[in-house]
Amino acid sequence: MMWKKIATLHVFLIYSSVFAQDGVRIDRAPDWVSEVTIPLMESDVPQDSSGGTQLLLIDEQYDVATHSSFEHYTRKILNAAGLQEESKLSWTFDPTYQQLKVHWVYLHRGKQRIDLLKGQDIRLLQRERNLEYNLYDGRLTAMLLLQDVRVGDVLEYAYTYIGQNPIFHDRFLGSFQIQYAYPVRKTHFRIVVPRGKTVFIAYHGKKKIPRERQHPNSTEFIWEEENVAPLYPETDTPDWYDILPWIQLSEYESWGDVAKWGSALFSLPKRKTELLNKTVSLLKSQSRSKEEYIQAALKFLQDDIRYFGFEMGANSHRPFPPSIILKQRFGDCKDKTLLFCAILEAGDISAKPVLVNSQRGDKLADFHPSPLAFNHVVTRFEFSGRPYFVDPTLSHQRGTFTLLCFPYEASGLVLDTTANHLIDIGNTCVTFSRIEIEEHFKVPSFQGPTELTCVTKYFGHSANNLRAYYAGWTSRQLEETGREYYSKEYLNVKTKRALKIEEDDESANVLTMSEEYVIDSLWEWSKERNRFQASFYATAMRRQFSEPSSSIRTMPLGIGSPLNISYKIYVTLPEYWNASNTEDEIHDSAFTFRSSVKWFGKKLGIQYHLTKTEDWVPPHRVSQYGGHVSEALNLIGYTVYKYGGGGSNISGIFFVVVAFGFLFGIGLTVGAWKLSKARLAQEQLTSGAENSGQQAKSTEVRAPAEFVGIRGWLYLPAAGLILSPLTYAWQIIQTFPSIFNVSRWEQLTTPGQPEYHPMFASFLISELFIYVCFAFISVGVSIYFFRKKKEAPRLMIIWLLTSSIFPIVDAVAAWLVGITETIFPPLEMRQVGSVISSVCIWIPYFIISQRVKSTFVL
DSSP, X not given: OHHHHHHHHHHHHHHXXXXXXXXXXXXXXXXXXXXXXXXXXXXXXXXXXXXTEEEEEXXXXXXXXXXXXXXXXXXXXXXXXXXXXXXXXXXXEOTTTOEEEEEEEEEEETTEXXXXXXXXXXXXXXXXXXXXXXXXXXXXXXXXXXXXXXXXOEEEEEEEEEOOOGGGTTOOEEEEEOOOSSOEEEXXXXXXXXXXXXXXXXXXXXOOOOEEEEOSSEEEEEEEEEEEOOOOOOTTOOTTOOSXXXXXXXXXXXXXXXXXXXXXXXXXXXXXXXXXXXXXXXXXXXXXXXXXXXXXXXXXXXXXXXXXXXXXXXXXXXXXXXXXXXXXTEXXXXXXXXXXXXXXXXXXXXEEEEEEOTTTTTOOTTSOSOGGGOOXXXXXXXXXXXXXXXXXXXXXXXXXGGGOOOOOOEEEEEOOTTOOSOEEEOOOHHHHOEEEEEEEEXXXXXXXXEEEEEEEEXXXXXXXXXXXXXXXXXXXXXXXXXXXXXXXXXXEEEEEEEEEEEEEETTTTEEEEEEEEEEEEOSEEETTTTEEEEEEOOHHHHTTOOOOSOSOOSSOEEOOOOEEEEEEEEEEOSSOOOOOOEEEEEEOSSEEEEEEEEEETTEEEEEEEEEEOOSEEOGGGHHHHHHHHHHHHHHSOEEEEEOTTOOSSBOHHHHHHHHHHHHHHXXXXXXXXXXXXXXXXXXXXXXXXXXXXXXXXXXOOOOOGGGOSSOGGGHHHHHHHHHHHHHHHHHHHHHHHHHSBHHHHHHHHSTTSTTOOTTHHHHHHHHHHHHHHHHHHHHHHHHHHHTTOXXXXXXXXXXHHHHXXXXXXXXXXXXXXXXXXXXXXXXXXXXXXXXXXXXXXXXXXXXXXXXXXXXXXX
């Protein structure tokens, strides 16, 4: 292939260049280096270590005038792991502009100092570690295999890199890391700046003021520290966060300086080549408008120009001309961006490259201006007066460019000679990207197989990612992937219809995938709970959450990219189920999660929706975030169950108890009514006998009319009597059917079940019976009350006492039996207070009220 031939040619040229310079040189340290020593006595060795070694000295020095970097390290080998780690030394460099000079490699053993450079060869290797990422940089690795190294030895070595990438035009760039994940006995960092040059210093993570020394022709800055404590990294930090503090050095004064530097690299050729003209003409012929032209150009760059980059020397930052990219049909981000800008400009569309950092995103505010602040290039163009940002290196993007997702929340630098500051580029993936998953379970019986159908829709960036992920997959691979996914959750899963792309609407950028399976064993026997159960998982939703390993952090927590996902599960069961509907919502500053469970006879609907708006959580909020994640995870997944061979209908015991309560209440009411009639007949006979036996005149005392009748304060008990039957009926309907559900009843009353109690059956039957009786007794009391019978005040007092005291007695009995809140909520003190207040007010009222005495006289 062409790229292999080109790579071979470059390798030959590189090796020729290296060996022409005698390869890697062994030479004394440069004169500008300041000597740093550290005692090697055992008492000075720190007790803590980094794995199998102890770091005694880290000495790094820069000379800006010669673009030289001197590095000097001393380590003690503690064990076999350290021996393996320190048994070889390696240095990587770019031979197109760098030289490597090794100064010394010493082994300190007791009082001996052994020179390991004598009689040993430094070998050159070309490893190309980034080739798997389609990048070729031509770097060489110099390796020295050490001989006769032992545990307890102290290894000391020093070397210098000379030369800086010419792409930066003699402007200095560098950095020091000033704290590590392991203790260091001594650190020494130094930079020598010649007169006439200014190097700007920026601190990341920790500020450490240097010591300055003035010399006739230079100024040196020194950072020195002994017994540097380790800074242990925490897991799951976001990509942009600097776990370890470091110092940035840059000779660029402003972002405007960087923009001018970059603009010169990305300048478009003044003359268009024939190949570029043909490409532009073809794209225009395929487009009816500028919008379609932009879309066609972007699709051409993303799909037809494959990603591969030669990044040797100056080409680490300088793009190849568009004509070369069109000819070889490959390029990296800078190559594709420059070609895209050339094609857009040929269509009278203003376009500019924009430097971004795909890892640090919008967290470049603390950076001093430097080309090294960026690792990626994207394109900004204007259409209809509005700016758009696109990444030509992405693949399988579809839909109009107005709907394309730009996947970086980034600070960008437009490469224009007039640019002088960073701009904010928003991540539009949450707006234009989402995933909708819908699963349908058909459960025809408790013993037979279950049919599962899943339809998943991907919108926007999610559709792009899926196209790229499944590109080139065979139908067999798709089938195995789908079955493997569900086999982790259900037993004996067979493919009925393999996972496939059902529809790909490229104009709207919506991708629909479907799959069908048969599950032989949906229902499982739980020996611990003595029941059959079927669980429905939302694994794809659960994977979006990761619980922090610790709630105490000093570093931010990375939680993944923003996203918008909904997951719906619909289940058709063989029997009617009686269960509660639930709705829950969890709000966190990083996400919003909603969950709902709804029953419709034989059908169950479970829905989850997650909108994640942030990709990290600050340390002080990790504990709260972890709590919210735990709440969400507890809501994801649902289990239905049944005991023994029973179904899920209401138990016959419920109807029997209601019938007995109905008959008892009716009987009690009829009996009381007959007693009342007998009492009235007896009073009439007694009154007639007295009137016939004496003719004496009696004077009848009548109460004033305003004190007679169900008026005034009597309206309140009257209203209570009217509502009482309805209230009791509502409580019976709301509470007891779910308890007397066959499955629930067996769970509470069958020995061996987790919630079994020997008193549950009698208690719950008594509870239901009393509620039914109260409902009908309240009707009887109402009859006496509204017919103004003499017995009404006495019955009202009895009714008030029994109906008020019963909830308290009931709650105490439930507590003694051990009924939990999942069956009956506990009686609160405010309810007890309300009951006592009611009794204390109304019982005296029915005893002493003049209206009561004047109204209830029949």
